[in-house]
Amino acid sequence: MSDFLRKTVLITGASYGIGAATARAFGRRGAHVLLLARTQSALEEVACDIRASGGAASVYPVDLTDARAVEDVARQALAATGPPDILLSNAGAGRWLFIDETTPEEAVAMMAMPYFAAFYVTRAFLPAMRARGSGHLAYVNSPASLVAWPGAAAYTAARWALRGFVEALRAELHGARLRVTTIIPGLVATTYFEHNPGVLERVPGLARWLLPVLTADQAAAAIVRGIERGRREIVLPGRLRLLYAVHAVAPGLVRYLTILTGARRSG
Numbered sequence: 001m002s003d004f005l006r007k008t009v010l011i012t013g014a015s016y017g018i019g020a021a022t023a024r025a026f027g028r029r030g031a032h033v034l035l036l037a038r039t040q041s042a043l044e045e046v047a048c049d050i051r052a053s054g055g056a057a058s059v060y061p062v063d064l065t066d067a068r069a070v071e072d073v074a075r076q077a078l079a080a081t082g083p084p085d086i087l088l089s090n091a092g093a094g095r096w097l098f099i100d101e102t103t104p105e106e107a108v109a110m111m112a113m114p115y116f117a118a119f120y121v122t123r124a125f126l127p128a129m130r131a132r133g134s135g136h137l138a139y140v141n142s143p144a145s146l147v148a149w150p151g152a153a154a155y156t157a158a159r160w161a162l163r164g165f166v167e168a169l170r171a172e173l174h175g176a177r178l179r180v181t182t183i184i185p186g187l188v189a190t191t192y193f194e195h196n197p198g199v200l201e202r203v204p205g206l207a208r209w210l211l212p213v214l215t216a217d218q219a220a221a222a223i224v225r226g227i228e229r230g231r232r233e234i235v236l237p238g239r240l241r242l243l244y245a246v247h248a249v250a251p252g253l254v255r256y257l258t259i260l261t262g263a264r265r266s267g
C-alpha cells in the first residue's frame with residue numbers, strides 16, 4: 001500500500017522504539033519521513049530501512065530540549081520539504097521516582113522532555129502548517145496523563161503538562177482544518193526501559209495483570225491506522241480502552257486500584 005505517497009511525516013524520537021517503528025511503517029506506505037532525535041547513527045539506520053522499503057527519509061539530529069536547535073532544524077526542514085502533512089511528537093524520557101528521590105535538576109529535565117520538546121517542535125512548524133491550511137498533529141502521551149500512580153511524580157506532572165498543551169492546541173486550532181490526535185500506549189517493549197532504569201519495577205499491578213505488552217511494530221501499526229482514520233484519540237491496546245471506559249464512569253475506582261497495586265515507598 002502506498003497511500004502516504006508524497007506525504008511528509010515528521011517524527012520525533014525516531015531513532016529507537018515506537019518512533020523508529022512508526023517511521024518504518026510510514027516509510028513502507030510510501031511517505032517521506034523526517035527523522036528527529038539525538039543519535040545520528042540510529043537515525044541513519046532507520047532511514048536506510050525506509051529507503052530500502054520504497055519510502056524516502058531525511059535525518060535531522062537534534063536535542064529537542066534545545067529550543068534554538070529545534071528552530072534551526074525547522075528552518076532546514078521547511079526549506080527542504082515544506083510543512084509536514086503529519087507531525088508526530090513521540091520523543092519521551094523520564095524515570096519513575098518518588099518526589100524525594102527526584103533531584104530538582106531531574107524534575108526540570110523531565111518537563112523538558114517530553115513537554116517542552118513537544119511545545120518547541122509544534123511552535124516551530126505550526127505557522128507553516130496553518131498557512132497551508134491542512135495537516136495533522138499527533139502527540140504520544142502516557143496513561144499517566146489520566147491517572148497518577150505512586151513513585152512517578154515528576155514523570156506524571158510532565159505528562160499532564162503535555163495533555164494540557166494538546167487540549168489548548170485543539171482549542172486554538174478550532175476551525176483551522178488541522179487535526180490533533182493524542183496517542184496513549186499501554187506497555188510497549190522498547191528501549192524505554194533501558195533508557196529509564198527502574199521504570200518496569202514500578203508499573204502498577206493493575207497494568208501488569210491487565211495489559212498485554214505490545215511490540216513496537218504493533219504500536220506503530222495502531223498509530224498509523226489511527227492517524228489515517230483521523231482519530232482524536234488512539235488508546236492501545238483494547239484493554240486499556242476498556243480501563244479508560246471504566247474510568248469515565250467510575251474514576252475513583254480506577255484511581256483506587258492503581259494506587260493500591262502501585263509501588264510502595266520503603267521506609
Ligand SMILES: NC(=O)c1ccc[n+]([C@@H]2O[C@H](COP(=O)([O-])OP(=O)(O)OC[C@H]3O[C@@H](n4cnc5c(N)ncnc54)[C@H](OP(=O)(O)O)[C@@H]3O)[C@@H](O)[C@H]2O)c1
Binds near residue numbers: 063193
Ligand atoms: N514503551 C512504553 O511502554 C511506553 C508507554 C507509554 C508511553 N510511551 C511513550 O512513547 C514515547 C516513545 O517511547 P519509547 O518506548 O519508544 O522510548 P525509547 O525507546 O526510549 O525512545 C525514546 C525516543 O526519544 C528520543 N529522545 C529522548 N530524549 C531526546 C532528546 N532530548 N532530544 C531528541 N530526542 C530524544 C530518543 O532518541 P535519542 O536518544 O537518539 O535522542 C528515542 O528515539 C515516549 O514519549 C514514551 O513516554 C512509551
